[in-house]
Every structure is written in C-alpha cells, then in structure tokens.
Amino acid sequence: MDQISFAIGLWCAPPPELAHYQEMADCGFTVVPVVVESPQQGRLVLDLAQQVGVQIAIADPRIHRDLPSEPAWQEVVQTVIDDYADHAALWGYLLTDEPHVRHFENLAQLTRAFQSRDPERVPLVNLFPNYASPDQLGTVEYEPHVQAFLETVQPPILSYDHYALMEWGDRPEYFANLEIIRRQALRAGVPFWNVILSTPHFDYRDPSPADLRWQVYTTLAYGGQGIVYFTYCTPDAENYRNGIIGLYGQRTPKYDVVRRLNLEMQHLGPHLQRLTSSGVYHWPDAPQGAMSLPGDGLVTSIEGGEFVLGEFVDDEGLPWLMVVNRDREHAAWTTLRLRTHHSVISEVSPKSGQLRSVSRDQGVQAEHVYADGMVVSFWLAPAGARLLRLGAGSGERGRAGRGEVREA
Numbered sequence: 528m529d530q531i532s533f534a535i536g537l538w539c540a541p542p543p544e545l546a547h548y549q550e551m552a553d554c555g556f557t558v559v560p561v562v563v564e565s566p567q568q569g570r571l572v573l574d575l576a577q578q579v580g581v582q583i584a585i586a587d588p589r590i591h592r593d594l595p596s597e598p599a600w601q602e603v604v605q606t607v608i609d610d611y612a613d614h615a616a617l618w619g620y621l622l623t624d625e626p627h628v629r630h631f632e633n634l635a636q637l638t639r640a641f642q643s644r645d646p647e648r649v650p651l652v653n654l655f656p657n658y659a660s661p662d663q664l665g666t667v668e669y670e671p672h673v674q675a676f677l678e679t680v681q682p683p684i685l686s687y688d689h690y691a692l693m694e695w696g697d698r699p700e701y702f703a704n705l706e707i708i709r710r711q712a713l714r715a716g717v718p719f720w721n722v723i724l725s726t727p728h729f730d731y732r733d734p735s736p737a738d739l740r741w742q743v744y745t746t747l748a749y750g751g752q753g754i755v756y757f758t759y760c761t762p763d764a765e766n767y768r769n770g771i772i773g774l775y776g777q778r779t780p781k782y783d784v785v786r787r788l789n790l791e792m793q794h795l796g797p798h799l800q801r802l803t804s805s806g807v808y809h810w811p812d813a814p815q816g817a818m819s820l821p822g823d824g825l826v827t828s829i830e831g832g833e834f835v836l837g838e839f840v841d842d843e844g845l846p847w848l849m850v851v852n853r854d855r856e857h858a859a860w861t862t863l864r865l866r867t868h869h870s871v872i873s874e875v876s877p878k879s880g881q882l883r884s885v886s887r888d889q890g891v892q893a894e895h896v897y898a899d900g901m902v903v904s905f906w907l908a909p910a911g912a913r914l915l916r917l918g919a920g921s922g923e924r925g926r927a928g929r930g931e932v933r934e935a
Contacts, residue, residue: 533796534558534720534753535789536584539760541772543572545579551759552579554771554782555789558753560584560621560651566610573614582618584651585611592623595636604640612645619649625688626652628665628672631679638680649683652676653722656689657704670707677715685712688722688757691742694732702809703816705749709804712750718800720753721746725781726761726770733769736784737855740910743788747795748837748849748912750804754792756785794880795914802839802847809853810834827866827900832859832907841916845869848915852907865901869917872903882916 540561541547551559559576561583563569569585576583587607594600611617622637623630634652641650654676657669666672677685687708691701705721712719723742727733734742743754761770768774771781808820810829822828825846826836837849846867852859865872872894873882885893885905894903905913 533792533800534755535792536560536720536753536755537757537759537771538722538755539726539758539762539770540572541760541776543568543575545575547776548575548579548581550772550778552581554786555793556581556759557793558582558584558618560586560755562586562621564588569611570614573611573616577614577616581616583616584619584621584649585617586621587611590620590622590637592626592630592633592637595633601640604637605644608641608645612648617648619651620645621651621653624653625655625659625663626676627663628675631676635680638682642683651684651686652680652682654685654687656687657700657707658689658698669704670711673707673711674714677711677717681715683717684720684753685715685717686720686722686753686755688755690724690731690757692724692732692734692738694730699815702745702814705746705751706807706816706818709749709807713804718752719750720755721751722755722757725756725785726758726767728762728765728767734781735855736781737910739781739784739788740908740912741851741853741855743792744849744851744910744912745835745853747792747799747914748835748851749807750802750837750839752800791877794877795875797880798847798875798914798916802841804837805840805846806838808836808838810836825865825867826863828864830862832857832861834859834861846917848917849912850907850915851912852910855910857909858911859907861905861907863901863903865903865917867900867917869901869919870896871918872901873916873918875914875916885913885915 535555535557536559537556540559541551559581561572563572573583589603589607620641638650655663661667664672689701689704691698708719724731724734758770760772761767761774769779771785773779809817810820813819833853835851835853839847872885874885876883887893893905894901
C-alpha cells in the first residue's frame with residue numbers, strides 16, 4: 528500500500544461512478560470509508576479509487592461488531608480479506624462505528640484477526656464523543672471508555688467524532704474531548720483522527736468557512752493526524768442539508784472551502800506526521816478541560832487575540848509550534864515571545880509544504896532574535912493557523928529563505 532500524505536476522509540461517499548470519484552479526489556480527500564453492499568460493488572469502488580488516487584476503507588456488511596460471537600467467524604474474516612486484499616487502493620477495513628464498551632472484546636478479536644491476515648491494512652473503529660451518555664458508552668466517565676478501548680482492542684489508530692457546532696453555540700466539551708483523546712493516544716503510542724461537522728442536521732448548525740477551519744486547525748494543534756468530514760454527500764434523511772455535495776449531487780459553496788483546507792492539510796501533513804505533541808495551551812482563557820499558557824516554557828507570552836498553541840518536538844529534538852487563531856470572526860496581529868536558544872524560525876508554506884522564512888507583508892522581517900529568546904509577529908486570519916519550526920544557524924536560514932525543504 529502506498530503511503531498517503533495525510534489522512535483526510537469523509538462519511539457518505541458519492542455514488543460509485545468515475546466522475547464522482549474524480550470530483551472527490553479533486554477536493555483533496557485521501558482515505559475514504561465506503562459502505563458497500565457486496566464484494567462486486569467493493570471491487571468497483573476500489574477500481575475507481577485507484578484511477579483517481581484515493582484509498583478506501585471498506586465497510587463490508589459481513590463484518591460487524593458481533594461477528595466473533597458467531598461460529599466460523601474467522602473464516603468470514605478470511606473471505607473478506609480474500610475478496611479485497613490484492614487491490615492496491617485498499618487502505619483498510621472499517622469494523623464498526625461508535626461501539627459500547629461491551630463490544631470491545633469482540634473488536635479486539637476482529638482487530639487481531641485482520642492484522643494477522645492482512646498486516647499492511649488498518650482495521651478502523653470510530654468512537655463516541657465525550658457528550659455521549661453512560662448508556663451509550665458503557666462507562667460513567669468518558670476517559671475510562673477511551674482507555675478501555677485502547678487497552679482491550681489495541682487499535683493502530685484512535686478515531687472519534689465530535690460535532691461541536693450547535694444552533695445555540697459551541698459545545699463546551701469540545702476541547703476537553705480533544706485533550707482526553709490526545710492524552711490517551713500519546714499514552715498508547717497511536718495517532719488519532721477527529722471526525723468533524725460539515726453538514727447541518729438535527730440542531731447542529733451549518734458550519735461557516737471559519738467554523739470548518741476552526742475544527743481542522745484546533746485538531747491539528749492537539750496533534751491530530753487525520754480529519755474526517757461528516758458528511759461529504761448530503762443524506763436524504765431527517766433534516767440533513769447543505770453538505771459539501773448537495774442533495775441533488777451538485778457542489779455547494781463548501782466544496783471550494785473544504786478543497787482549500789484539504790490541500791493545506793496535504794502540505795502540512797508530512798511534517799505533522801513526524802512530530803510528537805508535547806503540550807497544548809490556550810490564551811487568554813482556558814475552555815473546559817484545557818490548560819492556560821503557563822508562560823514558563825518555550826512560549827512565554829502571546830498577544831493580539833485569543834489562541835490555541837500546540838507545541839511539538841521532532842525526531843531531532845527541534846521544537847515546533849502550531850499557532851491557531853481561536854477567534855472565528857477577527858484576524859489577529861499575533862506577537863509571540865519565545866524563550867529559546869534557537870536563532871532561526873521557519874514556517875511551513877500551506878501552498879507548497881516547504882519550509883520558508885516566516886512571511887510578512889512586503890518582505891518585512893517577522894522575527895527579532897535576542898540573547899535570551901525571540902519575538903515573532905505575523906497576521907493570522909480568523910480561525911487561521913501557522914506551523915512553525917525553530918532551528919539554529921545562518922545556513923539553515925538561507926536554505927529556508929530559498930524555499931527548499933530541510934529535513935527536520
């Protein structure tokens with residue numbers, strides 16, 4: 528299986544026709560869960576995905592959370608693998624969505640069965656959010672549910688959904704959920720994905736472009752390694768409306784917004800995949816379950832608005848920062864004060880993915896280096912973000928300035 532640049536997925540895939548799959552690929556999606564009705568349809572989906580350069584997580588009806596309770600269940604798993612595993616577009620197998628804790632042992636058996644028979648592919652399970660009820664979770668508290676899942680199932684990826692955007696405002700539990708998932712993913716040594724809201728339904732509001740950016744970049748600041756949109760196509764059910772692709776198959780204005788976000792993630796992703804989250808802080812206030820910037824670490828202060836700061840370290844020990852404008856209505860003239868011995872700061876271009884000097888209007892120098900640290904100033908769009916890396920040495924400054932990628 529070819530490596531993907533960054534996991535960008537969706538729920539509610541388009542009909543299995545080449546034009547629809549090309550449109551989906553053009554929107555920047557890389558890993559797509561697709562529910563199929565038969566192996567024949569599954570092979571068609573994989574053939575189309577291969578033609579457009581997308582990979583597929585197959586949701587086959589023969590695979591479900593209760594399967595290990597049935598006789599000869601391992602033969603069913605082997606049959607499913609035999610039907611798909613020779614296809615280059617197969618990324619993995621979607622086992623189930625939002626399981627109760629009583630399903631974890633069965634999912635552990637399914638996960639082991641798929642991994643032992645097709646170790647190059649991913650058995651994927653998606654978890655409830657932290658606003659799910661104890662009856663849904665099977666635990667009174669949310670974090671024990673996540674921890675039990677990781678310890679019992681031992682999945683290669685931790686995926687969950689959280690739809691924070693309500694008609695009455697934002698769910699207050701959003702950042703607490705991110706922190707729990709981040710903490711548990713680090714503890715288990717696995718990457719995590721967040722399924723975010725793109726389609727209004729029930730009393731979830733219609734996400735604005737800034738709402739979409741806010742969900743994406745706050746997830747990445749917490750160390751997320753994948754984003755999945757709910758939904759791509761608009762379901763003909765309940766009061767679903769105005770997805771990325773509308774009810775009658777036409778692109779809505781969201782398509783171009785999501786395409787730009789997805790292309791940015793594809794350029795940021797190769798860097799983010801090599802980083803380990805070392806801390807996430809908020810300023811000037813900390814929402815429920817989040818931590819305020821302590822001021823005694825790398826970032827001593829930040830001014831100009833309200834922010835999420837994700838701190839990371841790469842495999843060479845170099846520090847990285849993702850700075851997110853938490854305000855979805857106003858741009859922020861951002862000033863970072865850093866306590867560091869590093870003398871060079873670079874940013875990842877969202878257009879090319881290359882490291883470059885931190886951009887300022889008309890080529891004005893963004894950073895000022897002092898004996899005990901650095902001050903950096905730049906603009907952030909509403910819900911915008913920058914991914915920054917600290918380094919040392921004049922040679923590195925010259926390479927970054929010419930737009931060359933320097934391996935971090």
